[in-house]
């Protein structure tokens with residue numbers, strides 16, 4: 203996420219999309235979603251017959267609605283209302299696949315590219331509780347993609363060890379919580395600012411960067427960051443991530459032979475899951491988090507759609523998440539999207555939405571290019587610093603030019619040295635000794651600094667001799683795995699092509715013996731076209747329905763948030779002093795992401811405890827008005843009577859420009875009457891909210 207030199211030309215490369223379907227959770231099993239056996243073994247893309255569906259429904263247990271075809275990279279979703287849905291991806295994994303397979307087949311080549319100086323990004327996307335964190339971080343028993351990437355990086359560094367190659371590996375970890383970017387590796391979890399322009403890419407300049415020397419150290423850094431990450435319990439996930447987390451690994455490699463530095467950056471992103479309030483049972487803080495999570499994910503969806511449709515404007519600026527992911531989506535990066543889904547029919551809508559977005563993301567084209575000699579390479583900085591310190595040391599060690607010997611005094615005029623002279627010579631000696639001592643200390647200090655800098659850099663000493671047998675075997679094994687993965691990928695692609703071509707091939711190769719045969723065949727084709735057309739119509743209707751449901755959800759969330767806002771505004775209006783409540787000319791600064799006061803606003807920091815209208819307790823406006831009749835109400839009651847609405851009709855003005863007398867007479871009366879009743883104050887924030895049409 204740090205600024206780097208922009209490439210000029212690059213080859214387009216599509217975002218790779220992988221779908222992973224998790225097994226049924228214990229909760230879902232208890233609720234009766236575990237009936238795979240209720241679905242008979244299917245042939246490729248055979249729709250469930252009405253009879254089978256009726257049989258399935260007899261038990262009252264909902265179906266598993268997802269069928270994954272790993273060999274075809276396809277996912278089929280059983281549609282209770284019509285035609286089944288079929289989506290194809292670069293790879294699809296069912297509940298029997300483990301993270302090792304996903305890593306070897308899909309992620310390994312990407313991490314290899316990062317080690318070769320490209321930018322890479324792996325992000326997990328999907329509904330809450332579908333296994334994003336399980337895939338990215340893993341558990342104690344099942345290592346996730348992130349720790350596997352660490353081991354891969356260090357295995358590569360160890361095996362490519364040579365005195366001519368130097369590596370520097372550093373990591374950063376940030377989260378996006380309630381639209382604030384927080385540093386997970388800083389002790390105080392400080393908030394960070396995203397800087398940069400849409401065209402040149404965004405970056406986070408102040409995030410902590412930790413230099414690591416082994417995979418174990420990187421895992422420790424990840425765990426330390428996870429302890430600071432926001433998580434909470436919802437009805438759908440016992441340990442739900444409440445923030446989007448980005449782990450950034452930067453690998454810098456310097457080759458002495460050509461004096462070049464390659465910098466690869468790997469973004470490992472665990473997004474928070476989209477959620478529906480009625481399913482997660484979120485309220486209060488969880489609700490606020492959910493609103494922000496959904497908002498950021500919806501912006502991400504918009505960016506994906508805009509990029510897939512080649513739209514001239516891509517709304518990266520709509521949220522901080524899309525700003526952080528800008529390079530990964532449509533920029534200088536190789537990207538893999540892992541779409542996580544669940545198999546239960548209960549989540550049909552969310553599953554189809556995730557699959558649709560994932561399918562759209564397949565069309566996004568990135569322009570990855572190798573980062574060579576970027577301006578901000580730390581390795582270069584360290585090397586320059588080491589050189590400078592070495593030069594400084596050698597300068598200090600150089601023997602000082604001997605002083606010119608004192609002019610020989612005439613032999614006859616050699617009086618014994620005076621006492622003061624002896625003292626001054628002694629003090630000069632002492633001074634020289636202390637200077638030498640200081641020099642020595644400084645040289646040692648410089649040597650220490652060099653050692654510290656060199657310690658950060660990883661350099662191989664003995665080339666091949668250093669590689670132990672284990673590493674070599676591991677390397678060979680990994681190469682084999684990559685070859686197998688490559689073959690499997692090609693197989694999937696071939697299968698997809700075969701499926702696509704099958705229909706047309708049969709038509710082309712068919713020779714019709716009779717006219718009737720041709721008619722039959724064409725009727726069959728027509729039927730297929732009609733069924734495809736019906737599918738598209740169904741899809742459109744469903745999308746509209748999904749959109750409506752989403753809108754209703756958003757409206758419900760919106761009204762819950764507005765109710766909360768009204769409550770807070772009521773409290774603010776009633777309990778904050780009027781002077782403080784006066785509108786301040788604050789402005790929102792887009793660059794710093796902060797509200798700012800202009801220097802001349804006159805707003806001073808409060809040095810006293812604020813009180814309502816000069817008294818310690820809030821008082822109602824009626825009792826404060828001087829002309830108000832005595833009231834028996836206790837002083838701390840709030841005046842909740844509705845405030846007068848601003849006039850909605852204009853006063854009549856005579857065409858000649860004369861002001862009608864009645865108006866002139868009446869206006870002061872109205873003002874006087876308002877003053878007497880204490881109702882002349884400006885409308886409150888709550889009132890403004892009410893008149894702005896928000897209910």
Ligand SMILES: Nc1ncnc2c1ncn2[C@@H]1O[C@H](COP(=O)(O)OP(=O)(O)OP(=O)(O)O)[C@@H](O)[C@H]1O
Nearest residue numbers: 224225330331332333334335336439442443474475
């Ligand atoms: N492939 C899988 N195999 C076995 N268990 C899984 C798998 N995927 C997820 N789980 C389990 O499902 C539960 C939810 O997973 P996880 O916390 O990773 O979901 P999430 O998508 O990160 O949710 P959120 O968005 O709320 O953070 C966990 O208990 C996890 O162990």
